[in-house]
Amino acid sequence: MWKLAIEKYQNLLFEKMKAQISEWFDLNNTDVIKNEDVYSFLHSLKGTAGTIQLGGLYHLASKLLDQLELKSQEQWEKCELREFLFELVSLSYQYEHFKETDLKIAEPSDTELPVVQMVCEDISMLILMKEALEENGWMVMTSSDPEKALSLYYDLQPDCLVIDIDFTEIDGFQILENIQQHNHKQFVPKVILSTENNRLTRIKAYEMGADDFIGKPVNLEEFGVRIKRQLQRKQIFDESVLIDELTKVxxxxxxxxxxxxxxxxxxxxxxxxxxxxxxxxxxxxxxxxxxxxxxxxxxxxxxxxxxxxxxxxxxxxxxxxxxxxxxxxxxxxxxxxxxxxxxxxxxxxxxxxxxxxxxxxxxxxxxxxxxxxxxxxxxxxxxxxxxxxxxxxxxxxxxxxANVSDQPANNILHVSVIDDDAIIRTLLVRVLQTIDTEKVELNIKSFENGEKFFESERLTEKGKHFLILDGVMPVMDGIEVLDKVKNSPQSSGVHVLMLTGRKSEYDIARALKLGADDYVTKPFSITELQARIQRLIKRMF
The missing domain is CATH 3.30.70.270 (Reverse transcriptase/Diguanylate cyclase domain)
Incomplete structure (x- = not known):
């Protein structure tokens, strides 16, 4: 019952946070926000997050408050505030849409990346740790359900396993024990996190197979360094053998x-x-x-x-x-x-x-x-x-x-994000800005609905177009937007990625029939979405 009550208050806080961020970013009458309002918002987040066991949100709000105190400005431009609060935007989206990882083995070209699996009940902390590790270029898969952690471990075959043993209703050490029992004698470094940073807890962790123990609260910079060290150990081990243990090839x-x-x-x-x-x-x-x-x-x-x-x-x-x-x-x-x-x-x-x-x-x-x-x-x-x-x-x-073709230099691709959710628009624009498109230059704009997209006459801009389109919007449904785009004179140069929460195979089939090149079902993994967008863009050129 206590866990359910805490989860209720955690969800309410994130709803309040999202509402405030959306209000600021969707302002129509002004482009400035008072600094005192931003400070009050972050101060409230920090206090409440610490009370209801959201360690990740508490950590992030504290960091942003420290940065705010170094700034002397009295007001914020909307675009500037959006950049300053991007980590909160990302945390808000990922918390709202967090689910146990549906394993999709990434592109074979990406499997060269080290893979880290993390198991943690505090979703806000889990998200922050994941983002901190992914800044190093590693692939990070997560779970907050200990019962699913073993199955994910089997499917994922990670290079490092991180287990936060501070679970409300179970003994977190049981996760480590289950993993050890099904390890097939493979060497996978295991790192334990806990608030119980005492001698007996650490000894127990090492006796059960842990390779490192980190006390909470976690310093994210140190955390990244220690995980890097474990990945290096794994790499040295892997390079010493040439035969796959299971298949003997x-x-x-x-x-x-x-x-x-x-x-x-x-x-x-x-x-x-x-x-x-x-x-x-x-x-x-x-x-x-x-x-x-x-x-x-x-x-x-x-x-x-x-x-x-x-x-x-x-x-x-x-x-x-x-x-x-x-x-x-x-x-x-x-x-x-x-x-x-x-x-x-x-x-x-x-x-x-x-x-x-x-x-x-x-x-x-x-x-x-x-x-x-x-x-x-x-x-x-x-x-x-x-x-x-x-x-x-x-x-x-x-x-x-495979078909090999030379990519022409200095291509311009007009990328339009059409989504009624300010949080998702902000995330998608940031994702697009970080994509390595080699010789393709991206011209990125976002629109809150289909009507504004068509009013802008965006499709008349010379060159190829790539649309990231929400399938369900209140003003103009994504299917209607897609239908209108594909019936426009510029349709031949337009490629579309649909974002859909629809479960019906009929709706997805309809979108593909109308000309969508691909679709992603919400909630989506940002890492997976980035790889999919990059792949679609490369195919266009």
Whole structure:
């Protein structure tokens, strides 16, 4: 009951915070806000957050108050205040839409990033720690439910695990114990957080397998340094082995070593080679339906199948999770596609028998031929990854070859964010500003509804257009906006990403039929959305 009461007051505080931020950013009669109003707002947040156990919000409000005291201004321009309060905006959105992480293994090109899993009941602190770690370029996955933490750990295969043991209704050490029991002898550094920073608690943590112990309140700068140290330990360990423990094929570490050798051979003898990136279709359903032990058996069986059915010269690597890479020496793109199609047909007919039930599986694959010795290993995998994404987009269980095209320089892309929520508009504009689009220049504008978008005559601006469009808006529904855009004279140069909270497959299908290029269901992961936007923009050019 106490936990439910606290959650009620926490939600009320975030609703109050969002209302105030939205009011400031959606002002129509003035563009200035008094500094004393900002100070009063932050001071109130700090006091209330500390009382109702929102450590992350308390920490952030304290930091902003300290920064405010260094400023001597009497009033704020709206755009300036939006930048100053961006961390609060981000925290507000993520808290409101927080849910247990639906694991979506990121782009294979991103799996080179270290992955950190965090388990913490204080969602506001969880969000702040996640953002602090992601500033280092790491991928961070989170959960506030200890019962789901083990399943996420299996799916994620993190490089470091952070557990805050201060849970209201359970012994937080039980999470660590469960993880240790299902660790398959893999080395994953584990960091424990707790307010109980005493000798007995620390000893217990280390006895149960912790690699580090951090007392709360957490200093985010020190926290990042200590996590970095654990990731370095993990990297040193991984680099000392070349064989994947589960599947007994080569690991990703040896893949990059071998790619460098083949690139040198290509430079010397002009002998092209191809890379195939394979991903088991709907593999997560196997883990969910039969358990992770069955999932491990499937991965072992798939690796064994590849070893028996590929050519003797082909080399197999486990790239991560259910992803495998095949290096095909002296093989052009079409020859590689033919080889992978052959084993796909064979694998589809392979029957698995588990718990009295039988099932079949397939895989999707992207193939890329390497004929330029100047290419970087990461870029090679990215090209195969792009082809794999196309294969998935076309229905899975297929092989797709990569198409290489030169990107013209100095392209201008007009990006329009259309969403009635000021918080989401602010987040999306900031996300777009941080995207690396190489030679594409982004012209970014935001609109609070479809009518204002069309009144601005935005589509008449010369060049390609990319719309990030909310599917549900009060003034003009997102489907109506999309329909009008696609019936405009400029429709051929417009690409659309829909943001939708709709659960109906019919509504999503309708959006795609009308011409949307992709959709993301709210609440969305900012990291995932950024990767998806970047990928869509690259495909446009």
């Amino acid at each position: 080569y690991n990703r570490r040896f893949l990059f070593d071998l790619l460098e050798r083949y690139l040198k051979e290509l430079e010397r003898s002009n002998s092209v080679f191809s890379i195939a990136l394979l991903d088991l279709d709907y593999f997560k359903n196997i883990n969910d339906s039969y358990g992770h032990l069955t999932g491990d058996k499937v991965l072992e069986a798939f690796a064994d199948f590849l070893k028996k059915n590929l050519r003797g010269s082909d080399i197999i690597f486990r790239y991560g999770g259910e992803e495998f890479v095949i290096l095909l020496p002296r093989t052009n793109c079409q020859e590689a596609i033919d080889v992978i199609n052959r084993i796909l047909d064979q694998f589809r007919s392979m029957e698995f028998d588990e718990q009295g039930k039988t099932f079949h599986l397939s895989f999707s694959a992207g193939v890329y031929m390497v004929d330029n010795p100047a290419e970087a290993s990461q870029d090679i995998l990215k090209m195969a990854d792009h082809a794999l994404y196309e294969a998935k987009g076309k229905g899975r269980s297929r092989v797709q070859g």
